[in-house]
Amino acid sequence: MTKWLAVVSVVVWSMAGAAGAALQVVATTGMIGDVARHVARDRADVHTIMGEGVDPHLYKPVASDVRRIMGADVVLYNGLKLEGRMGDIFERAAARGKFVRPVAAMVDESFLLEPEDQPGHPDPHVWMDVKAWIAATDAVAIALCQADPAGCETYRKNAAAYTVELAELDAYVAAVIASIPKNQRVLVTAHDAFSYFGRAYGLEVMGIQGISTESEAGLADVSSLVVMLVNRRIPAVFVESSVPDKYVRALIEGAAAKGHTVVVGGELFSDAMGRPGTWEGTYRGMIDHNASTVARALGGNVPTNGFRGHAPNEAGH
Numbered sequence: 001m002t003k004w005l006a007v008v009s010v011v012v013w014s015m016a017g018a019a020g021a022a023l024q025v026v027a028t029t030g031m032i033g034d035v036a037r038h039v040a041r042d043r044a045d046v047h048t049i050m051g052e053g054v055d056p057h058l059y060k061p062v063a064s065d066v067r068r069i070m071g072a073d074v075v076l077y078n079g080l081k082l083e084g085r086m087g088d089i090f091e092r093a094a095a096r097g098k099f100v101r102p103v104a105a106m107v108d109e110s111f112l113l114e115p116e117d118q119p120g121h122p123d124p125h126v127w128m129d130v131k132a133w134i135a136a137t138d139a140v141a142i143a144l145c146q147a148d149p150a151g152c153e154t155y156r157k158n159a160a161a162y163t164v165e166l167a168e169l170d171a172y173v174a175a176v177i178a179s180i181p182k183n184q185r186v187l188v189t190a191h192d193a194f195s196y197f198g199r200a201y202g203l204e205v206m207g208i209q210g211i212s213t214e215s216e217a218g219l220a221d222v223s224s225l226v227v228m229l230v231n232r233r234i235p236a237v238f239v240e241s242s243v244p245d246k247y248v249r250a251l252i253e254g255a256a257a258k259g260h261t262v263v264v265g266g267e268l269f270s271d272a273m274g275r276p277g278t279w280e281g282t283y284r285g286m287i288d289h290n291a292s293t294v295a296r297a298l299g300g301n302v303p304t305n306g307f308r309g310h311a312p313n314e315a316g317h
Helices: 003-019 030-043 063-071 087-095 130-147 149-178 195-201 219-232 246-257 283-297
Strands: 023-027 044-048 074-077 099-102 186-191 204-209 236-240 263-268
Touching: 023 030, 023 063, 023 130, 030 044, 030 074, 030 130, 030 149, 030 283, 063 087, 074 087, 074 130, 087 099, 099 130, 130 149, 130 195, 149 195, 149 283, 186 219, 186 246, 195 204, 204 219, 204 246, 219 246, 236 246, 236 283, 246 263, 263 283
Parallel strands: 023 044, 023 074, 074 099, 186 204, 186 236, 236 263
Antiparallel strands: none
16 A cells, blocks of 8 residues: 555544544455454444355455445455455555555464465465454554454454454364374365364364365376375265365265265355354354264264354254
């Protein structure tokens, strides 16, 4: 952001705070929107662009999205090229004096992972590590403080309270994943969205596609994973709510042809949360569902109904 644009933005923030009206916040993904709602509460109206089952890698904004962004006080997006087709809109919004913040890109670099085949391009799926998402919560609080200085103390207190809840979730996920037998701590999914999850909680993660669903899986990729599943006797693989399951089904069929039964352990939420109004339609519910489903399908011990009694008691439901 240029110096003159920064000055314009400060004026916009000050006017927004002085007016006393609810801050207008637009978030690209449900995960970011959920954080913003916890941090802002009744001081902001938060609108999420991408809902249930939407793949942000492939999402093309429509005219109403552009109007929402241009009419917002604050625009919160993931960054790290997750919203690959929206970059020009963010640039236009910033040029008009909107406060535009790439939330995941603002966490400490120590949290970020870079795929070996894409040096210099961090994996954007930061929310899969709850500790990293705590850092993202801090980034959201800072953004809202800058936009609405009068509400800064409220934002800080709300962020601190939400951080406590996330820390409890982080401990739960670590415990249930640790209960999986060591030789079965292998998470195979449609695309490589779970590397942060694997690093944080001790799972070996293998995605059929790369970190972006725009990449295509080749026959060799599927074949090598089939061999791994058979040789290591992995009992389950997982589909994702926002990604077609054709490659996962190919793994199951390939393993069956070699005499090893592999089942779908459940549907995981990767790039989008669940249905609005449900537990899985919140960030905590999304992560709870994923951890509980994975642990149960791979032989771990999961409390009935998962974290705080919210999650379903059967994998995949």
